Every structure is written in C-alpha cells, then in structure tokens.
Amino acid sequence: MTDVSKRVDTVKLVIDGVEVTAEKGELVIRVAERMGIAIPRFCDHPLLAPAGACRQCLVEVEGQRKPVASCTQTVAEGMVVKTQLSSPVAAKAQAGVMELLLINHPLDCPTCDKGGECPLQNQAMSTGRADSRFVEEKREYQKPIHISSQVLLDRERCVLCQRCTRFSEEIAGDKFIDLMDRSSGEQINVYRDDFFGGDGTGDGEVGDGAGDVPFNSYFSGNTIQICPVGALTGEQYRFRARPFDLVSTPSACEHCASGCSQRTDHRRGKVLRRLAGDDPAVNEEWNCDKGRWGFRYATATDRIMTPLVRDAATGELREAAWSEALLIAAEGLKAARERGVGVLPGGRLTVEDAYAYAKFTRTVLGSNDIDFRARPVRATGSSTAITEEADFLAANVAGGTGVTYEDVENAPSVLIVGLEPEEEAPILFLRLRKGHRRGNLKITAVSSYLSRGLEKLGAALVAAVPGDEAHLLGTDPAVAAALSAPGSLLIVGERLATVPGGLSAAAALADRSGARLAWVPRRAGDRGAIDAGCLPNLLPGGRPVTDPAARAELSLAWKVEPGVLPGTAGRDVDRIIAAAADGTLGALLVGGVDPADLTDPRLAEEALDAVPFLVSLEMRQSAVTRRADVVLPIAPAVEKAGTYMDWESRLRSFGAVLKSTAMTDGRVLEAIAALLDVTLNTGDVMAIRRELGALPGSTAPNPAQPAAEAARPAQPAGDEAVLATWHQLIDLGSLLDGDQVLAGTARPPVARIGKDLAESLGVGDGDLVTVSTVRGTVTLPAAITDLPPRVVWLPTNSPGSTVRRSLGVTAGAVVKLSAGVPGPILAEGAVQ
C-alpha cells in the first residue's frame, strides 16, 4: 500500500482543434506526434536535446506574434496550437523555411546516397513550394571530403541541423565535428589546422590534411544514420544501392555482448549495410561502428564452402562430400572417446548452437571437457587447479544477474572493474554516459589509467597496478564508498578473471555492500554459452555437474540413461589445451576459436598439432582449420537464425538474413551424433528453442562463491614493468578481417607508460618503446600517460601489438622495457 504511482503534472492544450492532455514540460512536436500529426522536422531527434536549428517545424500558437518552433516549445496550460494542417500561417511558414533550406542545397539527388530515403526530399515534396524564387547560383564547396576513412562529408548538402554534432557531443562524447565559420559560410567540419593557427589559409578549403583531427569516433556511423540529408555518407555503402533495391531484415549484432538490435539490408544475396535498430531497452537507436560496418568477414575469399578432410596419402586437406566428412569425423571422435575429447566451442555461438555443443559433449562424448572461453581465464603462470572464474560464473552469472541497461542508467553509483566500457561493451558505455550526463550516476573505475572512455564517463579512478584489483576491492575506501548508496551496481568485466582472487573479491564486495553484480563478457556468445552449459562445471540451465539431482533432471529431459552424464567437473580451456599438448586427449572438437586469443597461442597451436584427431567447425580458413583432420563449414550469423544472450541475459533472437545452404553448428553436430546413434535433435533452431523452453527450471542450490586468495601484484625490478592490456574495439579480430576502411578509424596502437618509466628509459611521446618477454617483443610509439609506477599498457590485439602471440603473457605479467627498437636484426623487421 505504500506504493504510490509517481505523480505527473499534466496540462491540457488544444492542437488542431483537438483537446489533449500532456505531461508538463513535454514538447509540442512530441504531443502532436502522439496524436498522429506529423510536423516536418530535421534537427529534432527524440534522443537529442532540443536545438531549434532548422526551423522546419514552425506551428502557429495562439497569442504568439510569430510562428514558433514546435521542437523547442514546451506545452502550457490552455495553449492553442495550430499545425500546418489547420493553419495557413504555419503551412506558409514551413514552405518558406523549406525554400530557404533549399537555396544552397545542390540538385545532386541522383548521385546522392540518401536519395530515396531522404527526409529533405520527402518533406520538400510534402510541405515545400513547387518552385523557388531564388535563382542565384548555389554556394559551392569541395565535394565530399573524408572526415575519417569511413565517413564522407558533403557540405553543400548540409542543412546545418546539427544532429551529428549534437550526437557526437551528447551521446558519444566525441566532439570531433562541429560548426565552423559564420553566416553563409557556416559549415560542419572536423577541426582542421586552418582553424587553429596552422599553416592553413583559413578559407575553409581543405588543405593537405596535416594537423587535421579525423572523425575517429567509435560511434561515427550513427551520425550517418541520423543525418536528414545526404551530407554524411559512409564509404562502405557509397553508391551501392537505392532503398528500393534493398531487403531489410531485423537482426542482432554478433560482435560484442551489448546485444544491439540491428537492421540488415541486403541486395541480391549480399549484405550491403547494417543500421542500428530501435530498441529502447537495449541500444536505443544507436550502435557502434564495429557492429555497423564489420560484416564483410562473411563474404571473405577464404570462406570454407565444402567440407575438407585430410587426405591419408598426401597429408593435405582436400574437399570432400558431407557424407564422407561427417563419417570420418564421427569415427574419429568415436575412436577417441575412450581417451577423451576436449570441446572448445568458442564464444561466438548463438544460444542454440552453444546448447548443441553442450548436449553433444555430454550425451555423445560422455564428457564435461567443454569450455567456451577463448581467452585467458587465469593469471599467467597460476595453477590450473584454480577454477575461480568457472565457480564465479556458476554462482553469480548462470541464470541471470537481473541487472539491465535501465538499472545501469538509473543507478546512483556504478563501480567498474576489469572492463573498459568504450572498448569492450560500447553500448553499455553509451548507457553509462547517458546516466552520467543526466547527473545522477557516479562512476568509479578500478583500472590502470583514466582512459578517454572513462574520462567521457566522468569516472573517478581507483588506480590499480594489474594484479592488485582483488586487494583494492577488499580494502580501498574509495571502492567501498562507491558502493555505499543503495541500488549501486558492481560491473565486472571478463578480464578480472586474470587477477588472482579478483572475482572472489568482487563477489564478496557485492555481498558485503549489497550492490548488485553484473558480469560483462566481450563476445556476443559468451553469456549465452554459460546458460547453455558450455562450461566444465555447468550443465544447461546453470545446473552444477556435481549435483546428482540436476543430472537426473537433465537425464530425464534428454531421455538418456542415468549415469551417462558424467558427475565430475571437466577440464577447462587451459587444461584441455595442456591435455591435448601432452597427448592425454584423443581428439579435439573446436568451433570458432582463434588460438591467438588464448593465453598462450604457441602452446595452443602445439596442442592442435599434437592431438591425434582434430575436428574443426569453422566458417573461414584459420589456424585451427589448417591443422584439422576434418573441417566442417558452418554458417555465418547472416545465414542462420538464432539467439544471442547479451550481458543482461536478455535474449536477442534473429532470423536468417540470407538464404543459404550453410548449416548451423547444431545441425552439423546433430549429423555427427546421428552417425554415432545418438539423437541430438539440434538440427532445427525452433526445435532447440522448444527443447530449451521445455527444460525444467534448475532446482539445484546456488553453488558456493569462489574464495580464491587475493595476490599482490608482481614486483618488477630494474628495467621491468607490469603489463596492463585490453582489446581495442577495432583491432585485428577475425570478424574485422579485410575491412581496411573500418580499420582506418581504429585508435592508433601505442604503448602507454608513466612518467617514471619515460624518464628512466629516456623517451618522450611518440618515441619507440620495446616491450619484451622471453617469448618475443612488441615495439610501439610511447604515449606518456598517468599510470601507476612501473606499469606499461599495450593494446591486446592491434596492428603491431599482438600481446598474446608476441609476448605469450596476459595482464599482470612482468615484462621488460627498453627504449627504441629491440636489436639490429629485429630492428630491420620493425622498420619494414
């Protein structure tokens, strides 16, 4: 009875003769919209602050001398509004504004990418005059200029609505573009040397580009989507199609765990572009450039279209029929079953495919040796007996944490650990920023430095030497203060697994402070794979493998004999790799895993070489397929239906965009299982969904929290430092292969060092620094950053900095530092 619905002050007004009740402070244009009255507009966007820049939405308000812009006018009691539908004054004002907007708008609609879906075209037809009284020559600018490798700006077409600049400033926080100049020369542009006292002429002409700051925002694609004219266009979609050519399909993004809803447009069997979908609960109307433009991997030339088997005579892979390849795979796995088969499905699977792997491993292979985590799951060099992350996921994440985007936006305070939101979960970053902009969300981050992304969130930094996070979570007063307010959130990233005791400390902190805990992985399939049972200690539905009642429940649902499902936790990814390398395992079944993502790529590749039988389910040629005995091609996300589970545990279902004969992982596994006399029933997405829906809820008690000891960070000495590292959003990931235009907007890889290291090495900004281990070296230009003493940061997998492959270590490890390039022989390589 204490629940009182929030009292909302309302006002009554009349629009076009109809009385309507509106919330106090609402904009006239929104109220009209709700009533079904479309007022033409360009600058107005529901998610951006009102600007009143284009003046297209003029309406007549009784008592006002002149027409007013309905996109900035808030409602008032007794207001009488007449739109263009009932007022000749408003209609004439709108037609006049349109005439003014078109004075300088070029007549190049035939060449313009926006033609056919252009608000300016549409509204010029609906509310403009049939002719113009302005016959003078139009203003001319240099035709499209690249403001980043991906985004083109045509200033002639711009109507100065400022949607793009307002988006960049308000939503993304990347103020790379702005209004420049005055009067009729006013234009949108990036910051150029011309305008900042460089050697440019200041005449607005584009110089040689030296000193320009390109529009390298991770969210730049959204400005193209919201541009109401064709002023901003994308290089990738340029001149490729017209809207009437395209078939649009709602889809979900396959890149990160943010779970964006998208629209995929294809023409003649080829995906041409992707747009952000409108899902207010998740991505609102935005997405990141990686999700928008990173789809060309599916049409790469190294796509595998037919099964490959290793020819006994030549030892080379050769094309084979499905029946032959499946039979070889089935027989090989059957023969290896006694010794054990490790399954590495990878983190890019749909829930349905992950479930197929989980069921296949348990029922066909009779094993729990399955782990979706294709990344370091523990600190470099720590014992593989520690199962901290798996325990943490079982106790806290499986079944859902209940934290949603809305909770993030409305929380009083958020503590982020082991996560760089802008790089690893961009849409979560946008939501955090929304809360921050509103002024009610305090953000604290435990990280090695205050990155630009964290700066844009106004985050307070709890500086941590990598490896020290667990200790800080337990003792730091700023950490405790950040979670003191009720409703606070603790968001941990998957990287915290590499800190000994980190996840244990996070769980304990959440317990102690009452804050709710959320876990954010990096890949789209990671979260779903946990609930689908792709962990060595968890069965589908978050059931612990060690719980006999849970196994009995599942045996009944799967119609298998009791006793078929093994009752002990299996090997995790590190142990599967180790067991394969030392010859314990008889076979490996590998999905979309790049060995370079694992803790030690060299060991992983040795394991793939050493294992007697290797089955690879892959889409494109990879380090795994080259070593495999049988390669079975599977469908990319656009050619299959499925569901991703985002970090909130929200299901993001999508249908197939393209018709294709490519098979899902589930269907391939079902075919192998059938040859081994097991009915897997995972061939059809709908069948899996039915089966998952019919699974009874887990009745198993929640597993115990992990209690790993917090370790102190490594103590570097002499020329050593502790390595901090994380992935950049646009990097060398295999789903971004071959897209040079998108790669051009990546942040340049740098080695970040503190002042102390810079002084002791004698380097300044931009000088080369070499980071080395016994394995190898990484040489990058230095960027002097405010880092804790003796910490060096490297991007994990960017051009010139493949930390795991080159150095064989992960965050928290001790590395050697030196100035310049490593040695005379390597130096030549570095210059090339």
Added chain:
Amino acid sequence: MGTFTGSFKGFGVTFAHMFRKVITTDYPFSPPKPAPRYHGRHILNRHPDGLEKCIGCELCAWACPADAIYVEGGDNTDEQRFSPGERYAKIYQINYARCIFCGLCIEACPTRSLTMSNEYELARDSRQDLIFTKKELLAPLLPGMEQPPHPMRLGETDKDYYLGALTNPGTSVGAERAPWAASATHDASEPEEHAARPETAGTVRREGAA
C-alpha cells in the same frame, strides 16, 4: 448443293484479295522503318569526349514498372573516371525479356543518358543474351570520342559538362539508327538494299493514317 456454292464463295474471297493492296510486310527482306519516336532498344549515350552520361543513379530502375533494369553505382576516382562527377554505373543491365518499352526509364533519366533507339530486332536464342549490359547498350564511340576511363576533357568539373549542354547534344548522334545493325548477322539487311527496296505496306498505311 449448299456445300458446293459455299466453297466457291470462300474461294471467291481469297481470289478477290489477290487484287487488293498487300498489307503484309516483306520482313526481314525489307524491314519496316518505324516512326522516329518508336520505342526501340535503349542506348546509353556519351558526352562528346566519350565519357558516359550515365551516373548510375538508378532512377531508371526505380521508374521501371517491369523491373527490367539493374544498376549498381560505382565511385569515379581520378585514376578511373567513367563519367563526370562522383558516380558512374559500374553495372548496367536491361533485361529485354522483361522490358515493355514503355519509356518511363528515359523520362526518369536526369542526364539524358538513357534514350531509346528505333532498333526493334531484339530476338535472341537464349534468355541470357536478352540481358543487355553496358557492352551492348553504350553508344559507339564517334570520331573525337575516347574510350573511358579517362579524365574530364570538356571542363574542370562535372558542372561544366551539364552547364555546357548547349554544345553537348542530347543523344549520341548517329546512335539512334542502330549502328550495330551494320555488323549484325541477320538476313539481308544490307543498308544499300534498304534504299533499293520500295516502301512497305505498313509504312504506307501509317502515312495514310497521318
């Protein structure tokens, strides 16, 4: 009896027709000459320097009620220029198995690139051959024209091409009368024979109607 006189009546009609004017045409020995604005197969015209007029805007494809036109735009670069301006048609196809010769496409064309010739001999022996590509559709190079890609010869920018349109004929002169007919392999359509042959009945009747 009735049968006997009846057949004479029938033969009588046939016989009487032998003295009437012939209205069938002597095709293909003397192909009829259609009206000047007859909707025949299309031409993609060129600017006087040989650059293509088509900018790949797809308005023709948009206007087409039979979905016979397929266009894919491409990006002109300074090294590879096919038309003035930013955009050209990388792929241009008209499917004459679908085309209904309504002419809406040429009305839609903003650059007067697409026009129709009087050529009507479009029968082919496979469906594939009925899909005409740029290779078939582009107007032939006239003297003074240069095969693209090449830089703009008639001005600095694309505007010079359009503003200077007074000296820039609407269509490629000579292309309307199907120059490919000369090299075509169909029977007995030598130009000199055209002239030698009398007007056909169809032509005569059309003149009479006018």
